[in-house]
Amino acid sequence: MLHVPNNSYFESLRDLLSHLEKIGKLRKITKQVDKDWEIACITRQVMYQRPDDRYALLFENIAGFKTPVATNTLGASRDIYATALGVPFVDGRIDKEAVRTKWTKALSAPIPPVVVKTGPCKENIMRGNDINLLKFPIPTWTPGLDAGAYLSAGAVIQKDPETGIQNAGVYRGMIKGPNRIGILVQPAKHSGVIMQKYEAANKPMPIAIAIGSPPYLGMTSVGRVPYGVDEMAVAGGLGGQPMEVVKCETVDLMVPAHAEMIIEGIVQPHFREQEGPFGEFYGHMGPIAQSPVIEVTAITYRNGTIHQGFQEQMPPSEGSCIKDIAMESILLTGLRQCGIPGVLDVYVHPMSCQSHVVVKIKPQFPSHAKAVYSGCWAVYPNRAKQVTVVEDDCDIYNDDDVTWHVSTRVQPDRDYTVWEKGTGLPLDPSMPKEMAIYSGKVGIDATRKHAYPPRSMPPRELMQTVQDQWSDYGLPALT
Template sequence: CWPRDGGPFITLPLVFTKHPDSGIRNVGMYRMQVFDKNTTGMHWHPHKGGAQHYRVAERLGKRLEVAVAIGPDPATTYAATAPLPEDIDEMVFAGFIRQEPVEMIKCLTIDQEVPAESQIILEGYVNPHERRMEGPFGDHTGYYSLPSEYPVFHVTCVTHRRNAIYPATIVGKPPMEDCYMAKATERIFLPLIKKQLPEIVDINLPIEGVFHNAAFISIDKRYPGHAKKIMQAIWGMGQLAFTKMLFIFDKEVNVQNISEVLWRLGANVDPKRDTIFVEGPVDALDHAAPRPSLGSKMGIDATRKWKEEGFEREWPETIEMDETIIEKVNNLWKRLGLD
C-alpha cells in the first residue's frame, strides 16, 4: 500500500499453529510479506503465541506446520486479534461472540483445522532457524516498521472458494480501520480486567496512542499508593504490559474526555513526586526504545493526594455550580424562549 513497503503483504491473515508438545492451538494475526509464489515472511513478534510455538519447535529441531485462513466471518477474523490469555482457544472465543460454534475442517496436507467458511486457505510450514529480511512496512503506528529478520513460511497447498473474495486491511497514521477494532477490544475486555482489578472504573486507550503508547485509567482509590499499585498490575497483564505511558485518575474523572484528562493531568501532578519509571518489554513496533522490544515505561499518578501519602497541604475542591442556580437559569432560558 505505502510507497516504501518492502513488497506486497497479506494484512488480514489468521495464522494457525499448534504447540509442538501440548498440541494446543493458537490463532493470531501476523502480517505476511510475499517473497515469491511459494514463500512469505511470518512476522511473529517475540511476545506472541505463534512465536512461542516456533521457539519450542526450534528447540526440538522440528518444522512447525502452519495454516493461514483468509476471509472467514468477521467475528472469527476479530478473534485472531483478541488479547486472550495463553492457551485460551481463539476459535472458542469466536464461537462465544458468534453465539454458535465455528465450523472447522481439516487441512489437506498438514495436521491443522481451519474455519470452513474461509475464502482462501494456505497450508505450509516454517523451518527451524530459517530467517529472511522482512519489511519495511507502513504500520499502524503511522511510521514504517524497520526491516528485520523473521521466519519464512513455505506454502505447500492453496485452496479457495469459487469466486473467492480477498479481504485486506490498510494501516497507517491513526485513525485507520484497525483503530476501531482495537476500540472494540478495549470495551469487550474491560469487564474481564475489572474482574482482576475491581477498583478500575474505566480505561481509555486513545487512538492517537495506537493502543500501546498511552492509557488513561480511572480508579476507585481506596488506600495510599493505590495508583502505583494499578500501574504495576497493568504492566504485568498480557498485552497491556507493553503500555509505554500510564495515567491514573480518580473515579469521577471521565477518561473518555481528553479535555478533562489533560486538565486533571496538568492540575493534579507534581512531576517529581507522581512519576515513576520502569524498564521491561515494550512493543516490538516501538522505534523509540533503545533496543528492539526492550525499553522504559512511565506511570503518572494524577489522583488526589492524601495525607497518608505525605501530602500535608489542603487539597482544593473543584468548582461546581449550585444545583438551585442551574435550575433557576434553565427556567429563565425557557421564559426567554432560548431553550
C-alpha cells in the same frame, strides 16, 4: 443512526457486509482501482473523516483481478465494531458497557469451536503447481514504501506442539511469490513462543492463514488473549455460539469453515529471509527483518471469494481501532482477575498506538494506582508505556477531562512512577534498534490525595434547566 438488533450473529464476513449495507455503513466502489495504491489511499481518506461519518468499503473492480477487496469492515469506528459484535445501540449511542460485558464473558467462558466435515472455505482448492497467491488482489498498504503486497487481516493459526492448543494472531505477511510468504514473528509474541518450540525440536511448523474470517475471530486474533487460550473459543464466546471449523487439506490444523480463504503451509526451522519494510501501526515504517518464510502447500477459497484487509500504518486506522477495543477489554478483565478492586473502566487513546492507557478506579487504599500500573504491565507487557489512573468523576473518553484531572491532581515528583527497562516492542521507533526489546514505562496517579474545594462550575441542576429551555433563548441547537 446505526441500528443493530439484539443478539445479531454474523456467521461470515459476507453476513456482516450485507448487514452493513442495509444500515448504510457499506460503500461499494465500482470504478476500477489499482490495488497497489488506490485501495490504501481511499481507505485512508475515509479514516480522516469524523468517526460517525466513516464506513466499510468494498472495492468491486480491481485492475487485473476478479476478486473484490473489503476494508474498514470491523474498525472504521467504534460504532461499526459494536455493530459487528452485535451490540445494540441505546438512544443512538454505542453501549460501551455491553461491549465490555461481551468480552468479559467470552474471556471467562469461551465456547470451543465445533468440527464440521466441510465448509464454504473449501469450494475451491489449489494444490501443487496450481497454487498462485498472485491470482488474488493483495494490496500494497504504504504505496512507495512497503516492500510489496502484504496480507494484513489474516488470522495466522498455529498449534503448540506440547499442548495441542491452537493460537490465532494477526501478523504481517509479505507476498514473495506464487507460493511463498514472509511472516514477521517476534519472540515475545505467542507466535514466536510456538515457533521456538518447533525449532528446538528441529521440526517444520504447520501454519494456516484464515482470510475473511467470521468477525469475532478478527476481533480476538488482534488482542492479547492469554497464552494457552484458543482465540477461536473466545471468538465463540463473543458470538455466543461455537464457530464451525474444518480440518486443513495439507496440515494438521483446524480453520474457520466460513472463512473466505485459507492459506496452508509449513515454516522450515531456522530459516530466515529478508522481509519488510512495512508501514506499521506506530505510524512509521517498520524495519527490514530477517523473518521466517511460509511455504504454501494449499489454498482453499469460497466461490466469489472476498479478500479482506486491515489498514494499519498511521492511526487512526482500522487496525488501531480493533486493537484498542480488544486491549481495553482484556486489560479490564485482567486487572479484575488480578484481584485489584475498584477498577471501573479502561480506555486506550486512539492516537497512542496502544501506548497510553487511562484507567478509571474508585480509590480504596494508598498506592491503589500503583497496583493498577503493575497489573497493566503484567497483562500487556510490551504495550501501555503510559498508564494514567483517574477517579470515577472523570470521563476517560474525553481528552479534555483527562487532561484537567492530570493537571489539577498530579505533582510529578509524588505521582509519577517510572519503570526502566520494561518489556518493549521492536517496532516502537522511540527506541534505537539495538535496545528495542526494552521500553521504559510511566504510571501517573491522577487521583486526589487530600480534600479538594468544590469545582468552580454552576450547579448541575441549573445547567439542566438551561438545557431544557435552550430553544427559548433563540440560540442554535446544542450538539
